[in-house]
Amino acid sequence: MRLTNKFFAGLIVVAFASAIQAQTGNQTTAGDDATAKGLEIAKERKARDRGWNNSRSEVTMILRNAQGQEATREMKVDTIEVENDGDKAMTVFQSPRDVSGTAFLSFSHVVEPDEQWIYLPALKRVKRIASRNKSGPFMGSEFAFEDMTSYEVEKFDYEYVGDETLDGQDMFILDQFPRYEFSGYSRQRVWLDKEHYRVHKVEFYDKKGDLLKTLEFKDFKLYKDAFWRPMVSYMYNEQTNKSTELITESLAFDVGIDESDFDKNSLRRAR
Amino acid sequence: MNKTVTFCLGMLAAMPAFAEIEFAGRAGGDFRYFMQDPAYPEQERKQLSVFAEPEFYTQWNSGDDSLLVKPFLRYDSVDDNRTHVDMRELMWLHVADDWETRVGIGKVFWGQAESVHLVDIINQTDAVEAVDGEDKLGQPMVNLRWYNDYGTFSAYILPYFRERTFSDNEGRMRPPLPIDGSAAVYESDDEERHIDYAFRWQRSLGMWEVGLSYFDGTTREPELLEPDLTTESPVIRPYYAQIEQVGVDVLTVQGAWLWKMEAIYRTGQQEDFGALVAGFEHTTVGVFDTQYDLGVLMEYQFDERENNYFAIAQNDLMAGLRWVWNDIDGTEVLTGFVQDLDNTDTYSAFIEASSRITDNWRWSLDAYFFASDTPDDTYYFIRRDDHLQFTLEYFF
Numbered sequence: 129m130r131l132t133n134k135f136f137a138g139l140i141v142v143a144f145a146s147a148i149q150a151q152t153g154n155q156t157t158a159g160d161d162a163t164a165k166g167l168e169i170a171k172e173r174k175a176r177d178r179g180w181n182n183s184r185s186e187v188t189m190i191l192r193n194a195q196g197q198e199a200t201r202e203m204k205v206d207t208i209e210v211e212n213d214g215d216k217a218m219t220v221f222q223s224p225r226d227v228s229g230t231a232f233l234s235f236s237h238v239v240e241p242d243e244q245w246i247y248l249p250a251l252k253r254v255k256r257i258a259s260r261n262k263s264g265p266f267m268g269s270e271f272a273f274e275d276m277t278s279y280e281v282e283k284f285d286y287e288y289v290g291d292e293t294l295d296g297q298d299m300f301i302l303d304q305f306p307r308y309e310f311s312g313y314s315r316q317r318v319w320l321d322k323e324h325y326r327v328h329k330v331e332f333y334d335k336k337g338d339l340l341k342t343l344e345f346k347d348f349k350l351y352k353d354a355f356w357r358p359m360v361s362y363m364y365n366e367q368t369n370k371s372t373e374l375i376t377e378s379l380a381f382d383v384g385i386d387e388s389d390f391d392k393n394s395l396r397r398a399r
Numbered sequence: 400m401n402k403t404v405t406f407c408l409g410m411l412a413a414m415p416a417f418a419e420i421e422f423a424g425r426a427g428g429d430f431r432y433f434m435q436d437p438a439y440p441e442q443e444r445k446q447l448s449v450f451a452e453p454e455f456y457t458q459w460n461s462g463d464d465s466l467l468v469k470p471f472l473r474y475d476s477v478d479d480n481r482t483h484v485d486m487r488e489l490m491w492l493h494v495a496d497d498w499e500t501r502v503g504i505g506k507v508f509w510g511q512a513e514s515v516h517l518v519d520i521i522n523q524t525d526a527v528e529a530v531d532g533e534d535k536l537g538q539p540m541v542n543l544r545w546y547n548d549y550g551t552f553s554a555y556i557l558p559y560f561r562e563r564t565f566s567d568n569e570g571r572m573r574p575p576l577p578i579d580g581s582a583a584v585y586e587s588d589d590e591e592r593h594i595d596y597a598f599r600w601q602r603s604l605g606m607w608e609v610g611l612s613y614f615d616g617t618t619r620e621p622e623l624l625e626p627d628l629t630t631e632s633p634v635i636r637p638y639y640a641q642i643e644q645v646g647v648d649v650l651t652v653q654g655a656w657l658w659k660m661e662a663i664y665r666t667g668q669q670e671d672f673g674a675l676v677a678g679f680e681h682t683t684v685g686v687f688d689t690q691y692d693l694g695v696l697m698e699y700q701f702d703e704r705e706n707n708y709f710a711i712a713q714n715d716l717m718a719g720l721r722w723v724w725n726d727i728d729g730t731e732v733l734t735g736f737v738q739d740l741d742n743t744d745t746y747s748a749f750i751e752a753s754s755r756i757t758d759n760w761r762w763s764l765d766a767y768f769f770a771s772d773t774p775d776d777t778y779y780f781i782r783r784d785d786h787l788q789f790t791l792e793y794f795f
Contacts, residue, residue, distance in 0.1 A: 191727050193726075193727060197727060199727045199758065200758070223758065224729075224755065224758040224759070224794070225423065225425075225758065225759055225794030225795060226425075226729075226755065226759075226761050226792070226794045227729070228423065228794070241606075241652075241654070243603070243605075243606075243652075251508055251533065252506045252507060252508040253508040256511075256603075256608050256650055256652055256657065258652055258654065258655050258656065258657050258680070258681075258682050259606075259652050259654060260654040260655040260682075260684070261655075261682065261684050261692070263684050263685060264684035264685065264692055264725070265690060265725040268724075268725050268726055268727055268728075268729060310654070312685070388496075388497075391546065392551070392601075392603065393499070393544065393546050393551060397492070397494065397499075399456070
């Protein structure tokens, strides 16, 4: 009897375990589908934005705090597409006047840490910036450095969430999970339109999983018959009620810059 | 200087007359309050000052050529030597594909460290401006910079020497007798017309920044001559020797850490010597769940010289905090403490805080503290010169 009991007990354990396994197996299959579809959408998003070469823009940044205090920053941004890696960008501040001439140079990378330098015109000094500042705010705004760097498929793991209609357009909803260990986010939920794979909205969730910021892109314009760019980006911090608006005042592509224009020497000359 | 004038005229002639001139700059005032009665009778406790630094810029040849003119003027209520005018920049820049030239008067910074700038040697310190030694006098130069995959090579010809500025009788932060900067003695018969040379190579290698430099010419940091006490009003005279200096500066990035090192070896002064500064800066972004960045800095300073008024970083340790608020006003606070490891009674400390009031106005509040009971230490001479400085600046 003892033996039988033990036998039956063992049988139950095995049955239960296989039931669990079956269940997990099913989940994995469903998860795999969502992951595969998510990755497929992400790859299509990137594929549609390849080959834009280089661009130069003038941007106004409007910062608003919870008390309604408002401040305006003006900057010039040069960007160059780098094949099989993150883009290179140089941002020169023109206002406020006390930081006029201050310039940032960044080489963003897919897996490795980004390389960044800042030029301080009063000291004539180029300073290297520690690479683990991606989650930090960009010039006192609600945008983090990691929100400003170029989109690369390999920066995230994906999960397709579902479809939705937003502002009358059919959208995919995607969750993307940063692979970068020191990202400020646990997850980003992204809305992309099915027609052009343009991102319209992003929700940023903090490390605790709470909603931190919402980013909306508006007024899309088509450049070089292929590339859509939003003229307005609006970032709202759900936890502090502060916001930042980025307005593209002018944007031009193929402006005759090459990779050698993105170095410390150009940083020193930036105005 | 006649050659410079002819050259500048030639350059202006090459500039199209319709070039658009951009005008910018800053102006402001500062107030210093010294916390103790002075150590020397002529000195004051309060010091009020106003300054302006306008800037004129123009470019032509679709930006390949540009001219920057930046004079600086200060009026001081107490220290006649602090009332001074300097051409900070009068620089013609020409840019080509893989090289550029800078001809005129300008400023150059070399190095990576925060607490001492050993490698940085092109410009003379405008010492009456601030105790941190980061204000510089404009240096006449011809500079060629050439860049390729192996880094940036720079060569400098420095045809004219600038004498360091020093506080006068009424000014604080000086030895018991004032240093008379205009009574300088030179090793070279050419005096300030001695032509100096400098070379530098700098390169980024992934997570590394590496620089090597060489300088041959008149030392920027003088030695002080014994005063002749038999005269009616004795003064200390600076002596400028001919030196050679080699320097190396290295920085490496590791996540949130920046590791920094600068070292020099200088020959030609009373003694040949080596000096070193090495340390780190660790930055925590969003510290304690706030929007603040907090940086922790520590640097060890070493200098072989035993008895030199300007060699204060002989065997010292600097610890500091950099607190960046990431707010609309760009508020920043930097504070530090420097302890002499040979004499526990010798130390100094500083706080530098600043923030914007509007888009154009910025305030800063700086405080400096010096202590020493060792009579031959530099800090002993200025031990009573602890002060607060409030500055209001308008940027246009």
